[in-house]
Amino acid sequence: MKGDGAHRLALIRSYALDWLSIIFLLVTALLLTTQVPTLIRPFRLDDPSIAAPWNQSETVPTWLLGVLSILVPFMLQTLVALGVRRDLHDWHHATLGLSLSLVLTLLITFLTKNMIGELRPSFLARCQPSSDIAIRKASLTVLGGVHWYTEAVCTGDPAAILEGRKSFFSGHTSLSFAGLAFFAFYLGGKLHVFDRTGRVARFVLALWPLVLALFIGLSRLHDQWHFWQDVLVGMLVGIGTARLAYRLYYPPLHDPLCDEPYRDRL
Template identity: 40%
Template structure:
């Protein structure tokens, strides 16, 4: 039985790796796809004539924060606990979260095709609009200008930093009886969420998103990270919230085997 069991685990791990690779490749393809071109009526043009500004949180800052920071937290936790199972399960959880978030967010962007608040100036850099609304701006900027809903910055920020909040809360037992009355644990849980919220709100300040975009994007990110985290870890109010399900299952099986051996000795 053990050899077959090991083969099954290896196959499952291989599938997990291939799934995340597929999600990553699909995300990159979707990033280059052309979104739906939505008709803009004259009476709503004011929504898309905000000035063009640089991002307060550019992608050169966002991507390292989103992809590297969770791995740093997981690695630091491993250095303290030396728990390899937790390291693997946490990595699987956050990578699944980010992969699903990227694909789902981009699919919605492409289907909806909502113009950004600064779309007019992307479309007509010289300010001279034609009656057919045929854009003469940089095609890449125009294409990106039709991907306002939902906010990718917001969804990725809450997917990544939201995972960190859940992960640290589980390790510190923030919401169990052991963590009650310890404000510093609650603050550690809230800090990553506060950073994610700041990133999301900055997207309205630099006129790259409407408020509805960041609301829906943030909701997508936090829901996906909670779903994927709970797929690998128990509820945060559980006494064993610091352990992944795979470790708990192994522990139960070991105790079951010991119990069976004990019963056999008893009857000999």
């Protein structure tokens, strides 16, 4: 009995370290948004790539992104782990993995957005360049015959202008894939989609979270908030972190025990 108690205590400490590490990553990600300044690039007023209209009515607003990429995977994993399998250990591993995938993606996304400072397709609409000739001249630099302007020419809302400098890469896309791709891996493991029986129905069921994530990513192109490369890289980052987080706690999908979380922690 004493041995069991000591083992349980060691296990709790081990998982507490996991959660503390995830919290550390989350705090770091949030600090990056304020402590790493966004790169301020000069721009051209005749650049067609940043002259799209500013669509403020997003297909998938931020609150809905949170519901679809965080709440939905968490609730469905809880339903499978506790409602169907009645396995608290599985639920805990799934929650740890999902949290790690999302937080790691947040950190990478925030850091990249601020350090790259790529202009959004709607940057000029956010900037609202002044028509005053004196203001334009004061913010003008001519390099190689090309007219480059600074933010001094802008008359728009400073917060909107700053947000207009965070196109690369798409946070909506990276976060949606971080949450929904993790759930797709989780569901694929529970359904044994790669057990060499070729059951298409199981594969399709495990695939739908990825389709939803793809819809969210494509909506950013539809709304002209991002360029195609922003969405592509966001997708790769989200899938990459989801796979990494999943494999920390579960076997590969081709493993006969892919539906079981790793249990030999200590």
